[in-house]
Amino acid sequence: MCPTRSGMLFAAMLEYLRVGPQQRDTQAGAEKLKSRRLEHMSRTIFILALCMAWIAGAPVARAADTTKPAVQDDGQWIMPAKDFANTRFSGLDQINAENVGGLQVAWTFSTGVLHGHEGAPLVVGDTMYLVTPYPNILYALDLKHAGALKWVYKPKTARAAQGVACCDVVNRGAAYADGKIYFNTLDNHTVAIDAKTGKELWNTQLGDIAKGETMTMAPIVAKAKVLVGNSGGEMGVRGWLTALDAKTGKIAWRAYTTGPDKDVLIGSDFKPPYEKGQDLGVQTWPADAWKIGGGSVWGWVSYDPSADLIYYGTSNPRPWNADQRPGDNKWTTAIFARSPETGMAKWAYQLNPHDLYDYDGVNENVLLDLNIDNQTRRVLAHADRNGFMYVMDRLTGKLVSAEPYANVNVISRIDLETGRPVMVEAKSTHQDKMVRDICPAASGGKDWQPMAFSPETGLLYIPHNNLCMDMEGVRVGYIAGTPFVGAKVAMKAGPGGHRGEFDAWDPVKAKKVWSIKEEFPVWSGALVTAGGVAFYGTMDRWFKAVDAKSGKELWRFRTGSGVIGQPISFRGPDGKQYIAVLSGPGGWAGAVVAGNLDTKIPYGALGFVAAMTDLGEHTAQGGELYVFALPEPATNQARGASPATAASPAPSPTQR
C-alpha cells in the first residue's frame, strides 16, 4: 500500500507523460505540468505521512535474545502471572475493542493429555512453552512455524501421585529465567530445563507422595532463587515455601507455615501488623497438631524488587473439622511477606484465624501503587476465599480496605483495627452439626483462578465463583498418606442461581464496577490488554473477549472443551499480536467430569459434585492449546488458510 521510491518515480513519470509533449512546451502546458506535479507531490507527501504514522504505530518484529528476556517486554510472557507484580496485563494493543470481533484461530496444539488444564503457556522469543497436567510433559513449540514441535521433555512422574492430588492432577505452569524453564511435577520434583535444547539441567526432589505431598503450583524466579511450594493441605502435610538456587537446584532455605519461629523463619526483623507473641505457629494449636496442620503453599507468589519482598499465602489448616484443632492455627490462611534472599519473614497476616470453611489464603497478591486519599499507597490486592477483597499496605501488612466482592454470610465485616474477621456465630461449623447455606462455599468467593489488573482502566478483572454449601464436621483420624479432612460437604449455587461471575472491581473505591454472570464457576484465569479488552474462559466451552471499560461482550469462541486455563498474549515473530489459552476442564470445580464422579451422590470432590452435576451435559474432557490472531488483510491471505471459524463476534457482515 505504501509507495516505494521507484513507484513514486514511476508515478511522477506517468504524470509528466500525461501532459502531452505539445502542451509541455507551451506556457499553459508548463503551468499545468507544474500544478499537476505540485498536486502529485503533495498527495505523495500526504500518503507518505500516513504510511509513516502507520509504520510507527504498528508493532515491529524483534529478534529477541532468548538468553536475556526483559521482564517488561510486552511481546513475551515469561511467567504465568506476566510480571512480578502479577498483573496479567499485556501492553500490546494491536488487538483492541474495535477489531477483536474478528479474532480467529491461527493454530492449535493437542497436549495429548486429559484432565484439568489450569496452566499458562509461556512465550520467550520465538518459542512457546507449556506444561501439561499429569504426567507434566513440557512442550516447546516453534512460533515461526505455527506451533511446530521443537522438543519435548517428559519427566518420569510417578503414577501413584495421581492418588494423592486432592483436586485433579493439574499444573499451573512453568517459569522462565536465564535460559532455563523451571516447573514442578506432581510427584514433588522441581526441574530446570535448558530452554533451547530441552535438556534437563537439574532435578530436585522436595517432597514425598507417601506423606500425601504433591506439587501443582507455578514457580517464580526472584533474585536467582526458584521459589516453590507444596500441595497437600487436605492430606495433613506440613506446608512450606522453599527457595532453590536457580543454577544448581540446591535448597537455599525453607520456610514452614507452622511450628516454632525458627522453622517459620521468623526472627528479630519480623513486624506483624496485628499479632504479638513468640512461636505462634505452635502456641495456637493443640499439642503437636501443627506437625500435620496443613498450611501448604500451592498458589501464587509475587515479588516487589524495590521493597525486596516476596508475597504468598498459605492454605487452610487440617482437618476441615475445626473442633479437632482449637486455637487460631497460625500461620495457616495467612499472607507472608519475606526476603527472597534469606526467607526471613518481614510480616505475616492471618486472614481466617481458626478457619472453619477451607478458606485457603493462597490466592494471588497483585502488587499495585494506588492513589488512595490523595496519597500514593504501595499496596497489594488480594481477593480471598472468604469473599472479601483486601487492599493492604504491602510494606507493613496493615489493612487499607476489605470489602466483599462475592456473596458472604459467614463474616459480617473485617475489623480494620484488629485485622480480624467478625464471624457470624450461626454459620460456625462444628463436628456432628449440619450447617446449611454457608456462603461462600469452601471453594470461596474465588479460588486459585487469578485476576488481572489494567493500569489503563485502573480496574481488577476477577474470575470467580457464586457458590454456597451445607457442611458437617466429622471426626477423622490421621493416617499418613490419606486425606485428613473430616467433613461432609455439599455445594450449591449462590444467591441469583448463577454459579460464576466475571467482574470488574475498582480497588481504590473498593466497589464492583460491572459484573457478568455465568452458568458455571469462572474457573479460568483473566487477561487484560492495552487494547482495552479482557479475556476469560468458561467451563461450558466459551472463550470470551469483553470491553475492559464496560464489560460488553465483544467476541466469543466455542472451544472443544471447557476452559480453566490462564489466557496470555504475545507478539509473534511476524509482529502480530496473539492470544493463547488452554482448554481442558477439570480442577476441583471440574472434578465431576475429569474424574467421572457419581453425580447421584452430592459429597464427591469435597462437595463440589453437588453443584456441578450438569457439567457433563456441557463438556467432556479435552486438552487443546488455542492460539488466536486477527486475520490477514483481505489482499494478503495467509498461505491457503481460509478464515472458517466457529467464532461469533459482534456484528460483522463478513462473518459466516
Added chain:
Amino acid sequence: MRTLLVASAASAAVVCILSSFAQQTATSNDQSAARHPTSDQLLSVPVGGYVIGGAAPPVANPYEGNKDAIAKGRQLFDAMNCSGCHAPEAGGGMGPPLGDEDWIYGNQPGDIFLTIKQGRPNGMPSFQGLPNDVIWQLTAYVRSLSANRK
C-alpha cells in the same frame, strides 16, 4: 524421629480399631473363618478380566450380603479414611466413585479384595497391613453400594 513417633501412634491407632472389628466378627461368624478364600485362590483372580486357558472358579466373599459385615464395612470405610479419597458414601473425589457401574479394576469380590490389599498403579494405596477379614468386610460394603442402586 518425630515422623516415626507419629507413624507409630497412627499405626497403633489403626491396630486398635482393627482388632475391635476383627474380634466382633470372629465371635459372631465363626464359620466364616473356614470359608475364607485361600492365598492360592486369591492369586488366581484374573484382575484384568482376561484369561488364557481355563479360568479358576471365582472367589467368593464370605460376607457377601451379610448385613452385619456391611455395617462394619461402612464404619471401616470412614475409619480407614476410604471416604477421604472416595468421598462420603463413595461418590468419588481423589479416588473414583464406587457405587456406579464403571469399574476400573473389576467388581467381583476377588477383584475388590485385591485392589484394597495390593493397591493399584494409578494412586490406590495398598492396605496390606489390614487383616483379610477386615478387607472382606470392606468388600461387602463396597459391593453393597451398587447393589443398593439397582
